[in-house]
Amino acid sequence: MTYFGAMQNEIYNAGLKGILPTWPVDFATLEQRAHEALGPSLTSYVAGGCGDEHTQDQNAAAFHHWGMVPRMMVDCSERDLSIELFGHRYPSPLFMAPIGLNGEASQDRHGDMAAARASALTGVPFCASTLANDPLEDVKAACGDTPAWFQLYTPRNRELATSLIRRAEEAGYKALVVTLDTWVTGWRPRDLNASNFPQLRGKVLQNYFTDPVFRSLLTRPPEEDPAAAIFTWAATFGQVLTWDDMEWFKSVTKLPIVLKGICHPDDARRAVDCGADAVYCSNHGGRQANGGIATIDLLEDVVKAAGNTPVLFDSGIRSGTDAVKALALGARAVGVGRPYTYGLALGGAEGAAWVLRSILAEADLLMAVNGYPTLADVRKAGARRTDR
Ligand SMILES: Cc1cc2nc3c(=O)[nH]c(=O)nc-3n(C[C@H](O)[C@H](O)[C@H](O)COP(=O)(O)O)c2cc1C
Ligand SMILES: O=C(O)C(=O)c1ccccc1
Numbered sequence: 001m002t003y004f005g006a007m008q009n010e011i012y013n014a015g016l017k018g019i020l021p022t023w024p025v026d027f028a029t030l031e032q033r034a035h036e037a038l039g040p041s042l043t044s045y046v047a048g049g050c051g052d053e054h055t056q057d058q059n060a061a062a063f064h065h066w067g068m069v070p071r072m073m074v075d076c077s078e079r080d081l082s083i084e085l086f087g088h089r090y091p092s093p094l095f096m097a098p099i100g101l102n103g104e105a106s107q108d109r110h111g112d113m114a115a116a117r118a119s120a121l122t123g124v125p126f127c128a129s130t131l132a133n134d135p136l137e138d139v140k141a142a143c144g145d146t147p148a149w150f151q152l153y154t155p156r157n158r159e160l161a162t163s164l165i166r167r168a169e170e171a172g173y174k175a176l177v178v179t180l181d182t183w184v185t186g187w188r189p190r191d192l193n194a195s196n197f198p199q200l201r202g203k204v205l206q207n208y209f210t211d212p213v214f215r216s217l218l219t220r221p222p223e224e225d226p227a228a229a230i231f232t233w234a235a236t237f238g239q240v241l242t243w244d245d246m247e248w249f250k251s252v253t254k255l256p257i258v259l260k261g262i263c264h265p266d267d268a269r270r271a272v273d274c275g276a277d278a279v280y281c282s283n284h285g286g287r288q289a290n291g292g293i294a295t296i297d298l299l300e301d302v303v304k305a306a307g308n309t310p311v312l313f314d315s316g317i318r319s320g321t322d323a324v325k326a327l328a329l330g331a332r333a334v335g336v337g338r339p340y341t342y343g344l345a346l347g348g349a350e351g352a353a354w355v356l357r358s359i360l361a362e363a364d365l366l367m368a369v370n371g372y373p374t375l376a377d378v379r380k381a382g383a384r385r386t387d388r
Contacts, residue, residue, distance in 0.1 A: 005361050008361055008365065059295060061294070066328075068383050079372075080375070086256045086277065094124045103206075124360075126146070127335070128140070135207060162213075163213040246276070265302055269306075279310070280312040282314045282335070286315065
């Protein structure tokens with residue numbers, strides 16, 4: 001078992017020698033420092049959301065109206081935070097959500113590689129986005145012994161979609177995460193005001209530019225005519241998916257299929273009926289639709305509807321406490337999004353690993369003091385709404 005809470009002793013012991021942490025352990029300070037490191041354009045893209053960002057803000061704020069009740073006289077000297085997913089045991093219930101701007105976020109512009117190395121360092125699986133500055137094969141190799149998942153933005157061109165899936169299989173990814181909520185981008189005022197859309201400037205498109213099917217669609221290679229390649233990318237990017245498409249996904253791959261963006265219990269039931277191996281409850285961090293409900297408030301109903309099928313969760317996780325609340329409400333695994341990307345901005349792989357370790361340390365210590373030695377105990381204890 002891994003004792004994530006040991007990070008606390010490491011920090012205090014280093015302090016005795018006069019060494020303070022390089023990076024902050026709380027989200028507010030992390031975010032502020034990361035925005036300075038990223039500069040205005042990347043900050044706008046990463047921190048920004050849809051409309052007036054009410055849904056995005058609510059994703060994080062809504063955790064505050066869920067509370068947990070501690071139990072006493074329980075031996076919590078050892079905690080087990082491990083989970084089983086897709087036939088593999090992971091040391092912790094966290095994963096790194098797909099962020100199609102990781103590549104640009106780290107100072108060397110190879111942030112996908114850095115995120116992969118953070119995964120190797122922590123054992124927290126990385127869900128690599130289709131949108132990346134390095135090809136998915138290299139990213140997978142950098143994950144070391146930690147299994148990785150591949151997030152697919154399904155291109156309109158089925159041959160290209162098949163090619164990306166085959167490449168993910170051959171590279172050794174262990175799950176295919178199909179994102180349902182972003183075939184078109186939502187209304188993002190921060191980026192619109194600055195006409196800031198990195199993909200149209202050729203950023204994070206390496207999985208396309210290295211793909212033989214994509215290249216066959218071009219008259220000249222992307223290295224010679226990037227503008228035409230970007231235009232082709234934009235034309236093929238977003239396929240609207242319907243439930244009928246699940247048959248196609250099931251026929252084309254044996255990888256476990258995770259459907260990302262499920263918020264309604266009826267959609268969760270439908271996903272399970274169509275053969276999804278996991279339901280991923282997420283509203284894309286409030287970047288796609290404004291006017292929605294915080295995902296943490298939807299989680300319980302999605303979990304109930306999914307039955308025995310595991311539910312993954314993200315949107316608004318900022319701390320170990322948030323993660324434990326999501327687990328208490330039934331998530332099998334919890335996705336960290338913006339926080340680890342901010343870690344990449346400040347310190348590459350080590351910075352992202354620091355953020356993940358901080359979240360795990362807080363979660364572990366919370367379980368220790370709350371009398372929840374295992375995730376089954378967390379689930380049994382549950383969380384209560386405190387505002388009604
Ligand atoms: C800058 C940025 C880029 C993202 N890119 C992707 C992506 O490529 N694929 C995807 O499925 N989700 C993407 N997401 C959504 C995340 O996977 C996740 O759902 C979201 O970040 C959760 O919200 P939070 O970071 O506020 O907790 C992106 C999010 C951000 C902030
Ligand atoms: O920015 C995003 O959240 C995202 O996932 C995305 C991906 C491709 C095109 C537009 C947005």
